[in-house]
Amino acid sequence: MIRLFIASNLSxxxxxxxxxxxTHYLVDVMRLAEGGEVAVFNGRDGEWLARLTRMSRPDWGLxxxxxxxxxxxxxDLDLLVxxxxxxxxxxxxxxxxxxxxxxxxxxITERANPARANLPRLNAIATEAAEQTGRMDVPEILAxxxxxxxxxxxxxxxxxMFCDEAGEAPxxxxxxxxxxxxxxxxxxxxxxxxxSASERGRIRATxxxxxAGLGPRILRSDTAAISAMTLWQAQWGDxxxx
Amino acid sequence: MIRLFIASNLSxxxxxxxxxxxTHYLVDVMRLAEGGEVAVFNGRDGEWLARLTRMSRPDWGLxxxxxxxxxxxxxDLDLLVxxxxxxxxxxxxxxxxxxxxxxxxxxITERANPARANLPRLNAIATEAAEQTGRMDVPEILAxxxxxxxxxxxxxxxxxMFCDEAGEAPxxxxxxxxxxxxxxxxxxxxxxxxxSASERGRIRATxxxxxAGLGPRILRSDTAAISAMTLWQAQWGDxxxx
Numbered sequence: 210m211i212r213l214f215i216a217s218n219l220s221x222x223x224x225x226x227x228x229x230x231x232t233h234y235l236v237d238v239m240r241l242a243e244g245g246e247v248a249v250f251n252g253r254d255g256e257w258l259a260r261l262t263r264m265s266r267p268d269w270g271l272x273x274x275x276x277x278x279x280x281x282x283x284x285d286l287d288l289l290v291x292x293x294x295x296x297x298x299x300x301x302x303x304x305x306x307x308x309x310x311x312x313x314x315x316x317i318t319e320r321a322n323p324a325r326a327n328l329p330r331l332n333a334i335a336t337e338a339a340e341q342t343g344r345m346d347v348p349e350i351l352a353x354x355x356x357x358x359x360x361x362x363x364x365x366x367x368x369x370m371f372c373d374e375a376g377e378a379p380x381x382x383x384x385x386x387x388x389x390x391x392x393x394x395x396x397x398x399x400x401x402x403x404x405s406a407s408e409r410g411r412i413r414a415t416x417x418x419x420x421a422g423l424g425p426r427i428l429r430s431d432t433a434a435i436s437a438m439t440l441w442q443a444q445w446g447d448x449x450x451x
Numbered sequence: 452m453i454r455l456f457i458a459s460n461l462s463x464x465x466x467x468x469x470x471x472x473x474t475h476y477l478v479d480v481m482r483l484a485e486g487g488e489v490a491v492f493n494g495r496d497g498e499w500l501a502r503l504t505r506m507s508r509p510d511w512g513l514x515x516x517x518x519x520x521x522x523x524x525x526x527d528l529d530l531l532v533x534x535x536x537x538x539x540x541x542x543x544x545x546x547x548x549x550x551x552x553x554x555x556x557x558x559i560t561e562r563a564n565p566a567r568a569n570l571p572r573l574n575a576i577a578t579e580a581a582e583q584t585g586r587m588d589v590p591e592i593l594a595x596x597x598x599x600x601x602x603x604x605x606x607x608x609x610x611x612m613f614c615d616e617a618g619e620a621p622x623x624x625x626x627x628x629x630x631x632x633x634x635x636x637x638x639x640x641x642x643x644x645x646x647s648a649s650e651r652g653r654i655r656a657t658x659x660x661x662x663a664g665l666g667p668r669i670l671r672s673d674t675a676a677i678s679a680m681t682l683w684q685a686q687w688g689d690x691x692x693x
Binding site (some may be wrong): 303448 | 545546550551583584585586622624625626628666667669670671674677678681684685686688692
C-alpha cells in the first residue's frame, strides 16, 4: 500500500487537502481512483488508512478512516555526520531514515566538504525513505553546525558513539556491549579524510563519548554511518534479539 | 599513499608495465614523478611498495621494492545479491569490497531487475573500492546465475544467512550468535520486492540456511546487504571484539 507523510493533524473523517506534488503522485503516477486507499502518517497521530476524495475541483484530498497502527516512539538515536560530498550525504540521509535514526545533525569539521547542504532536497529524501521503510515519523534534519559548537554544548547524558578510524578504539560491537545503558544516544561519523588529531582529542574528551572501531579496513563515511547504525540497533535499538 | 591493484606477479626489482589508464592516473592525475612511491597488490603476493619508473618511452612502469604487508586471507564470505537496479547494485558492490566479502554472486530471482549486469563496470567499482579500503584482494564478481541453480548446487558446509523480510526469522544478531561456527559463509539478499513465497520456501529448505531478520522496518536491498555484512563481520568476521 502507498504510504504518505502528511504535515496536517489526522483525525477520523476530517479531510486533508493534498499538495500538488502529492496529487500528481497519487492520481497521475499511481493512478489511484476516487475512494482508493492509502496509509498516511504525520509523526504524531499514528498511521491511518485514508481514502482519496475530490475536494472542490480541481483539488483532491484524503479522508482518514481508521488508525492502522498507533504512534510509537522510535529509538532516541541522533546521527551526527560531517558534511561529505552530495551523493554520499544523500545516501546517509536515506539510510538513516531506514535504520531508524530520529534526528540527523550535519557537522562542519576541518576536512568536511565545503559545499552547502541542500536541506530541502535532504528533507525530501528523508521523507520518501520514511514513507517506504514503514516508520511513523520523518527524521528531522538540522542545519549544519560546527563540530566545536556541537561538542561544547554536548549533553553528557546522551552517549556519543564516535567511530574512530585511528585504530586505538575497541571494536564497535564490544564497545557497545560493554558500556552501561543510556536513554539517549548519538553516533558521530567523520568526513572522508577523517577527523584531525585535535578534533579527535576534543571528541574523546566530551562527556559521554564512546570510541568505537569499525574493523580493519578503511570505510567511506556513508559505509561507516550505515554500519554504526546497524550495530547500535542490534545492541541497543529495535533490532535486538529476545 | 596511492594503492593500485595490479594483475601481474609481484617480486622485488621486477618492473611491471602499467596499463594506459593506470599511467594516466598516476602521472597526469596524481602527478607522481619518476621514483615516486605507491603501494601495489595483486591478491596473491601481499602489499608491496613500488617506485614509478620509465620503461621504453612513452611507457611507464612500477618496480616493487619491499613487501609492506604479507598476504593474509580475508574471511570466507560470499555475498549473493539479487539483480537490483543499476545504481543500487553498484552501491552493493562498492560496499561489499569495503566490508570484506571475498566473492559477489549475482542472482536472478522472480522479482529481480531484468536489465543485464555490466560486469566490467562492476569489476572496476570493486577494484577501486578495494584499493581505497586497504584490502589485499579484489572481490571476485561472478556472472548472474538463477536462484534455483544456485540453491540446487548449494554446498551445505557453507552457511547461508538469508535475510528474510517476512518477519518470522529471529533477529540477525541473535541468529548469528546462536548458530554453530562454520568455516565458510554466504549472505543472500533479495530484490526490492523481496523473494516470492516459493523462493522463500526453497531457500529455507537449503542445507545450511540461516534465516535472519533485519529489524522492524522495510530495508532497501542495498541497505540490507550492508547491514547484514556488518553484523556478520561483528559476530564471525574480522570486526569481532577480543
